[in-house]
Amino acid sequence: MPLIVQKYGGSSVADAERIINVAKRIGAVQKSGAAVVVVVSAMGDTTDELIELAHTISHEPHAREMDLLLSTGELVSSTLLTMALRELGHEAISLSGPQAGIRTDTSFGRARISRIEPARVRRELDAGRIVVVAGFQGITAEDDITTLGRGGSDTTAVAIAAALQADRCEIYTDVEGIYTADPRIVSGARKIDEVGYEEMLELASLGAKMHPRSIELGGVYRVPIYVASSFSDTPGTLIHAVGNGPADAFAAGLPTAAKPEPEHITAISPSAEFQTGNQMEDRIKVTGIAYNANVAKITVQSVPDRPGLAAALFEPLAEASISVDTIVQNTGGDKSTDISFTVSRTDLPAAVRLVEGMAQQLGAAGVVSSAGLAAVSIVGSGMQNTPGYASRMFRLLANGGVNIDMITTSEIRISCIIDESQGRDAVRLLHEGFQLDRS
């Protein structure tokens, strides 16, 4: 019997009517002959409302208390969904995170799953029940309740699918899958049928709906993840181990970018690796355009260059759990250097405070920061070591009058930090320029 893990997000269970609809979908899957585990988020805006309530009482609510408070949101939705399933005549049981054996570390508010003890889930499945698990929560070795932070319920679902060796993990949300760009920005954005974990990771971390940690987990345990809408039966996007080579991608019917204009291609000196194996045009592939408007930049000016400089600067940020993204260091001729880096806009005030203290110790001339930035990226597993994509991207942006502030690249991604006011235009320019609107 196939085993399916399904996850429904907060908007899919926002009210009684939607919960009943979701129950019908789940029932149909079980009737089709599969064993089903369902992971569910809190109803609608419950989590935000609880956070707000906590802030009416405490300026800085204690993290452990906050987690126990927030864990109630998923208990409510999971029990209600189970009642709806039973009302439809299905055998079902809800399990809290602890009951489902979700063991975590003690990092309240952003706990990481240490292991899953799926004995109870298995027992309930063996008894023929649909098992509804409260997402986003776990329990420490000391019996304290934790929440998993951003993307927590997706992570719960993928982790349970991995622990149970489920056939696949289905993430149901209010969008119909993963797109070549944000459809709210690019009207011609197309849904991607399937995508590899690594590409999805770049798309996810740069603004798409799924949190990268669940994709990472899926990649490590090779859990096929299907992302689709809970409001329709339109096919969604399958994230799975597509071969690194584009031949696989073609075989699987993946969309590919049109061949780049010759002038850009000829400007490139392809690496040796690039020439071997498959045909060049097969490798040409931009899967999607990612966009993140929540970017701020800090520059430490004219800091005397010496070993350990970057470590001294970034260690305090890491300790404060502030994620640093793009880092650029320009060393001039005069033994001093400018270091610029980006953080999320919400982290900017805290980051500036920490960096200013450190900059003074390091003898820097000053610290400047700006908040109104965005990151626009092209993502595609066929791009590695292929400078043509970078220059083509820069040309498209230049032709559109978009000024590039910082650049960063990974194996399968090229990102530009630009002014936020030009961000949406940049996404459209790139989507059109890489011909992602054509199937």
Next chain:
Amino acid sequence: MPLIVQKYGGSSVADAERIINVAKRIGAVQKSGAAVVVVVSAMGDTTDELIELAHTISHEPHAREMDLLLSTGELVSSTLLTMALRELGHEAISLSGPQAGIRTDTSFGRARISRIEPARVRRELDAGRIVVVAGFQGITAEDDITTLGRGGSDTTAVAIAAALQADRCEIYTDVEGIYTADPRIVSGARKIDEVGYEEMLELASLGAKMHPRSIELGGVYRVPIYVASSFSDTPGTLIHAVGNGPADAFAAGLPTAAKPEPEHITAISPSAEFQTGNQMEDRIKVTGIAYNANVAKITVQSVPDRPGLAAALFEPLAEASISVDTIVQNTGGDKSTDISFTVSRTDLPAAVRLVEGMAQQLGAAGVVSSAGLAAVSIVGSGMQNTPGYASRMFRLLANGGVNIDMITTSEIRISCIIDESQGRDAVRLLHEGFQLDRS
């Protein structure tokens, strides 16, 4: 260091402002040098709202799911109260029922505490923390969440106080204590300073605010229970092991009823016990008038009398968890009998259904029922074996034109079932007639 267990009801923590006020009260107790465990109910109408939500989804919500759902109400209030305590600078931690070691049987919706494992609570107290426990909930041996049903949070508080051998258990609510009658009915009702467990049990089970099970538990483990308002500093009522003799009661400043009229006293043939020990007038004592408007009566007419009749009739009701109160059986001369008994009004339809089936089997002539009844009772530990109180009660009601339908007595209580339309008048008549308005 004295150890105090405090319990705050739903109205005491109904919103952020009230939660902060309660936190201030708790903080003051700790500052006075006591160790404090706090048990808290769900905020305001949370529990009712969750029940309503469940009923929008399921006609008959599954009991296990309902309990997991309802348990969230107390998790929310306990974490918020803990945040408020921390905001005021107190070390505090919230514990769910399971974390506090509240072990129960598996009767979902009305679980009974099987034992308390207070290790975690003790550890947190030893660390100097105020421990805030989510009331009303526990966990079974199979790791399922249960709720304790009516009076659940009071029961949690008294049980924890017993397990920790606390100096006392304080129940804070929206009334200022236990009264000689319902102050909404009798304007001259006076607050009782202290009362024994048994008397309180009768007052509680007949309409006062506390659920009898917590009083019972307090009596068994000799936990002094102090009932007072969370909204004022007015002294409340202490429920504890007052000596059976009224000398103790007098020493403690207990209110006593005025000496009954001589004609009633002389009508009595006091038992031997009655004459020994203390002076007669010291024993004279009606503590309060209890009132319960939620009474319905069922009569099984002309049922052939034979051994086992009552058992056959009442066993099905017990199996359906329907509580039967007053039972009256009148055997006529003709080998057949009428059996009348009362149930709560909400249980009436189910009870009639069960009784009708059984009455037919037993060869009864018919079953009649009426819903609009009330029970009015005089309660006092000095009344045992003292018929004078009964006759005085009947006379007072008769003089007031109140017709008595059924009568039942216990060691410390005499109850009359009357028409509900005369109920409030009857309470006032008795309160005045036994001179409870005079201190």
